[in-house]
Amino acid sequence: MHGFGPVQPEEDEPPFHAVWEGRVYLMAVALMRRGLFTLDELRDAIERMPPAEYLAASYYERWLAAIERLLVEKGTLAEGELDAAVEGQRR
Amino acid sequence: MSLPTASALATRFDPGDRVRARVMNPPGHNRLPTYARGRRGVVEEVHGVFALPDEVVRGVARPRHEPVYAVSFESRELWGVDGSERSAVSLDLWESYLEAEPAPTDPVRSSPGGR
Amino acid sequence: MSDDHGDEERAENTRRVGLLTSLLEERGVVSERELDELVEAFVARTGPGQGARIVARAWTDSGFRARLLADANAAVRELGLDMAAGTAPHLRLRVVENTSEVHNLVVCTLCSCYPVAILGPPPTWYKSESYRSRVVRDPRGVLEEFGLELDPALRIRVWDSSAETRYLVVPVRPEGSDDHGEEELAALVSRNALIGTALAGAGAG
Numbered sequence: 144m145h146g147f148g149p150v151q152p153e154e155d156e157p158p159f160h161a162v163w164e165g166r167v168y169l170m171a172v173a174l175m176r177r178g179l180f181t182l183d184e185l186r187d188a189i190e191r192m193p194p195a196e197y198l199a200a201s202y203y204e205r206w207l208a209a210i211e212r213l214l215v216e217k218g219t220l221a222e223g224e225l226d227a228a229v230e231g232q233r234r
Numbered sequence: 235m236s237l238p239t240a241s242a243l244a245t246r247f248d249p250g251d252r253v254r255a256r257v258m259n260p261p262g263h264n265r266l267p268t269y270a271r272g273r274r275g276v277v278e279e280v281h282g283v284f285a286l287p288d289e290v291v292r293g294v295a296r297p298r299h300e301p302v303y304a305v306s307f308e309s310r311e312l313w314g315v316d317g318s319e320r321s322a323v324s325l326d327l328w329e330s331y332l333e334a335e336p337a338p339t340d341p342v343r344s345s346p347g348g349r
Numbered sequence: 350m351s352d353d354h355g356d357e358e359r360a361e362n363t364r365r366v367g368l369l370t371s372l373l374e375e376r377g378v379v380s381e382r383e384l385d386e387l388v389e390a391f392v393a394r395t396g397p398g399q400g401a402r403i404v405a406r407a408w409t410d411s412g413f414r415a416r417l418l419a420d421a422n423a424a425v426r427e428l429g430l431d432m433a434a435g436t437a438p439h440l441r442l443r444v445v446e447n448t449s450e451v452h453n454l455v456v457c458t459l460c461s462c463y464p465v466a467i468l469g470p471p472p473t474w475y476k477s478e479s480y481r482s483r484v485v486r487d488p489r490g491v492l493e494e495f496g497l498e499l500d501p502a503l504r505i506r507v508w509d510s511s512a513e514t515r516y517l518v519v520p521v522r523p524e525g526s527d528d529h530g531e532e533e534l535a536a537l538v539s540r541n542a543l544i545g546t547a548l549a550g551a552g553a554g
Contacts, residue, residue, distance in 0.1 A: 147479035149494045152541070158392050158469045161359050163366040168470065169387040170370070172436055173379045182437045186460055187263035187291040202461070202476050204362065211369065219376060228368045265511050267458050269485065281441055284513045302512045304443075313486055321505040323485050326512035 164203040171210055180213045188212045245301045246329055251277045253305060254335040255327065263291040266331040270323075274335050275307040278324065286328055300329040395469035397540035399430055400517055403444075403467070404543070405534035408522045417444050421517070425467065432515070435466025441514040442467070445506070447521045447545070452503045454492075454545035455518060456484045457510040464515035472540060485509060495546045518542065520549035 159165040175182060188209035192200070200208060214220040247253060257272040258264070265287050281302040289297035306324045309317035367381075374380045403425055407414040417424040421442040422432050432442045442464060445453040457463065458481045463471035474480055484491045488505045492498070499505070508516045520542040526534060541547035 147477075147482060150474050150477060150480045150483070150491060152474045152495065152546075153472065156472050158396070159388075161362070162388075163359070163363045165388040165392070166366050166370065166384050169384055169391060170366075170373075170379065172391075173384065173387060175436060177378065179378070181290060183263065183285075183287040183290040186287075189460070190263060201358075202473070207362070207366065207369075214373075219378065220372060225365070225369055225372065228372065229365055232364060232368065265459060267509065267511060269458070281443075281512065281514050284439070302514075304514070306506075316486070318487075318489065318505070320501070320503065321488055321507070323507045323509055325509045326514050328512065 159203075167203045167207050167210070171206055174210065174214075179217055179219065184213060185209055245280055245303075247277045247280075247301075247303055247332065247334070249277050249279055252335040252337060253277055253303075253332045255305070255307075255325075256331055256333055258331075260288060262288065264288050266327060267325065269312055270307060270325055270327075273307050273311050275305040275311070275325075277303045278306050279304040281326060284328070286330065298330070302326055302328050303332065305332070392469070394434070395465065395467060397468055397538075397543060398535065399428075400464075400468045400540070400543040401535035401538035402428055402531070403430070403517065404519050404538045404549070405531040407444075407519055408534055409531055417519075418446070430467050432464070432466045435464075437513070439513060440464075440466070442517060443508075443514050444517050444519055445508060446519045449521070450504060452499055452505050452545065453516075453518045454484060454488055454505065454507045455510065455516040456481055456507060458482065458485055459509075459511055462510040462515060464517050466515075467517070468540065468543065471544075475544065492546060495541065497547060518545045520545075520547075523548075523550040 159168070171185060174180060175185070180188075185206070189197070189205050191212070192205065192208055196208070197205060211220065211225055215222050215224075252274065253276070254274050255266060255270045255272060258266065281304060283299050284302050286298045286300055303326070304324050305327050306322050309321035309323065310319065311317070312323060370379070370381045370384060403417070406428065407417050413424060413427065416427075421444045425432065425442065432438075432440050445455075447453055455463075456475070461471055461476040463475065465471070480491065485507055488507050489499060510516055520538060522534070523537055526537065529537075537549045539547050539549070542549045
């Protein structure tokens with residue numbers, strides 16, 4: 144792909160921009176340490192995201208989506224279980 | 235897992251060897267960046283032995299473990315006239331991503347970017 | 350990459366992560382408290398300052414510098430740092446030195462690989478499609494965007510972290526810093542200098 148604009152550095156960036164980001168990152172680390180999936184599988188799951196979804200997602204949203212996908216594929220979560228929980232809490 | 239020293243490894247390539255990144259188009263996960271496919275480089279270092287990610291993600295029970303090499307590619311080799319004379323990109327590549335590249339036999343032909 | 354997300358997205362993501370954590374806690378996989386402890390420990394233990402310590406030590410101690418170049422994983426343990434504490438314990442650390450002839454730059458064109466176990470998470474710009482696709486093609490052009498205009502005679506080496514090695518740049522020691530102690534020297538080394546998009550010097554940090 145082309146057409147990317149200039150790089151835009153942010154001054155003095157904190158490690159995470161929101162609490163949820165840090166939790167996603169360390170959740171991935173914990174799950175990998177626990178042997179649920181490998182770093183290769185995490186990268187692969189991100190690569191398998193539908194392109195439109197991938198481009199619309201922020202960095203840690205991609206990690207979150209990949210973690211969810213892997214947890215479903217490994218049988219820890221049921222398909223749609225998290226979506227249902229989110230919907231349930233919204234009402 | 236990596237082994238501590240290069241001398242303990244049976245490697246197909248050694249530092250200084252000329253190699254070419256394979257042309258490939260795998261359907262799944264792969265760690266050979268597109269921009270290097272088919273390009274000539276020089277092995278600079280052996281990093282150790284690591285599981286091939288292509289197989290790891292396919293759920294292969296015992297994925298192949300291969301040496302991983304730091305391979306340097308001159309900018310002109312990668313980008314042609316749009317490349318720069320004094321610039322190179324080093325990539326870390328699994329052994330099966332590489333093939334041997336014979337030295338040029340014609341002395342008039344210049345080597346890619348010099349080394 | 351859309352990183353300009355507002356409060357609504359933040360709330361959505363917070364809710365989603367919270368619910369996922371609950372589900373995982375129910376299954377005995379990981380708990381919310383454990384996650385918070387992990388985050389706290391991670392943030393305390395990692396950061397650009399740790400990389401700066403490595404550089405300052407390498408500048409002042411030639412034995413350490415030699416050990417760092419020979420086996421960086423082992424050498425950084427002398428400073429209480431550990432690559433094995435990160436995402437994947439087997440990752441190799443490789444230190445690349447800037448000299449009067451060579452300037453090094455680090456990228457991960459395929460994703461965002463970075464020595465997180467020492468430096469913490471990479472900056473957002475490092476993970477951007479813009480940096481990742483352009484720095485391998487036009488490193489000088491990208492450096493100019495960082496306000497860095499390199500001597501054209503310098504050779505640029507871009508290290509694409511495409512496998513299990515993570516790269517850390519040792520920038521050139523600034524002139525006039527001969528009498529600086531290690532702490533003072535470390536203050537001259539910014540996160541960007543450790544990636545190669547800045548020089549070490551006053552105004553860094």
